Amino acid sequence: MPQRPDTLETVLLAVELLRRIPRGRKITASELHRQLKDAGIERSERTIQRQLEMLSSHFEIERDERSKPYGYRWLERAQTLAVPHLTPHESLLLQLAEEHLKHLLPARLMQSMDGFFTQARRNLGDDSQGHGTQSTRLAREWPRKVRVVATSQPLLPPAIPSGVLEEVSDALYANRWLELDYQNAAGKRKSIKVMPLGLAQQGPRLYLVCRYEDFDNERSLALHRIRKAQASTLTFARPVEFDLQKYDDDGRFGFGEGQQVRLTFCIENEAGFHLRETPLSKDQHVQDHNDGWMEITATVVDSAMLDWWLRGFGTAVTDVRKMTLNTEEK
Template sequence: MAKRPETIETTLLAIELLRRIPRGRKITARELHEQLSHAGIERDLRTIQRHLEMLCNHFDIECDLRNRPYGYRWLENSRGVSLPVLNPQESLLLAMAEAHLKPILPTRLIKSMTGFFTQAQRNLHASGQSRLEAEWPDKVRVVATSQPLLPPPIAEGVFEAVSEALYLNRWLKLTYRNAAGRESENKVMPLGLAQQGPRLYLVCRFDGYDNERSLALNRILAASVSTFSFERPAGFNLKKYDDDGRFGFGEGHQIYLTFEIDRAAGLHLLESPLSIDQTHREIPPDRLEISATVVDSAMLQWFLAAFGDAVSHVQRQPVTEGDAIR
């Protein structure tokens, strides 16, 4: 009975290794060690190597001994083992998740899932049974709502440090250069990560302050994860932060907005309203009056300005807290 926990741990480790050893390419013991570590499975490298040697003796796994570090892979014609594998639908879901969520997922999670992402891609492109699933990514696309821009470059190691600190609830030390070009050393409490178009923003609190700020990741010159953890503020909610217009360069102040717009230019607002309380009325012969409760922000200003002369008679009335949409 005393050996049972060790036996279970050994078996689970073997299963995890079998699931992560790929076909068609080789993976090293160090890469497997890193994947397991990011998945929360802590074993030393020598233990991983011993298990791989054992698996090579009992399964159709090839070890390339020609060059160091040695590489491991399933033999091409091997049927593998009877472990749960991704079906075509699951492979499609995982492949699309990697494509669209990778910029905002913790780096350690992405690394721990590398083997599964590889398996998903291989399943979609190696089997005739998954032909329809393999075609799906070419049939759908998320399109831009404004002029497409290339993402600004982020300094090496910054995203990894930011996502790690955010994931572990640890203080983050960073060097930041603001829009005016001034550099400063800061200690911040990471609270959220948001993608706005091609840009990534870190929502955080500076040490000694109780308000939140958004920092563009491309303006962080260097970042390191502190060993000190923190308790997330109970009153902070990333969705509310967004709903308050903070990513639109607002301060959360709501207004009752009314404006007139050419019917052709404003027809889409009848299909996609500005708010749940939006109303409209027809102004003959071809104008609309739109009224809605919205957050006052720079983004709202840009939105209205984009219509040019098609928008007129803009009125803003402050909304008290009791009148605001909840």
């Protein structure tokens, strides 16, 4: 099979770089080199540097030469490279995906999608002149028609130190050991080496599920308590017995240990009405009492979160009983 001409290879590389140069923040040649490598495009960093020098002289791309490594970004009002055939519905999907996946996908993977996200935002941007198609206008209105609402008191997300999420997600994605400077809830700070196994978002917080070096049990570390993170060059074999779904089902994010119990409690009808519509478990049983109360029985995972939830009802919940599945009552 004949090789593609060097000219075509150069054009394709230029297109990939133009797509990945962001607006509003700077990116370096080494960062673009990593993105292209992750996408399966092998080019030397020097080649990318030469291409960036050429592109910044022909397009509305700012080259920050105040310090090395140089940073590149599209000027604020520049027309960035458009992603072809991106329909209004595809633009809407990308816009929603960017918002909800930004903490759950590897940071570099999200960065490699910058060109698509930027074009999606532009496609659904302001249309004060009314020139867009009806489909575009309807897609633009959709984000204002839907909302994910909180099930408890809303909290602002804790601040995660710069670079931590990127290093953690990179190590998790590539199965590499992770070196952390971690400060626990009691304020104790120490350096640890961990095997990253999973990333979970719980409300406004992000948690890293990992194993400490020389240990075979899992722990959850709050990302905002990681002061510094560095992905190692050393890889590990991911434990075949670990399952993030099972870890969650066992109530580990609710400070449980996977112990299932048969829970029984009485609750006022008004306070517990929602449990008829959204039961605690598939085997939940509701017994109505004549005094304005009902008795709930369900098989659930025992955890501190369960206790907090029950205490949240105050005097509207009474007679709480737990029986483990081996019939020993707690």
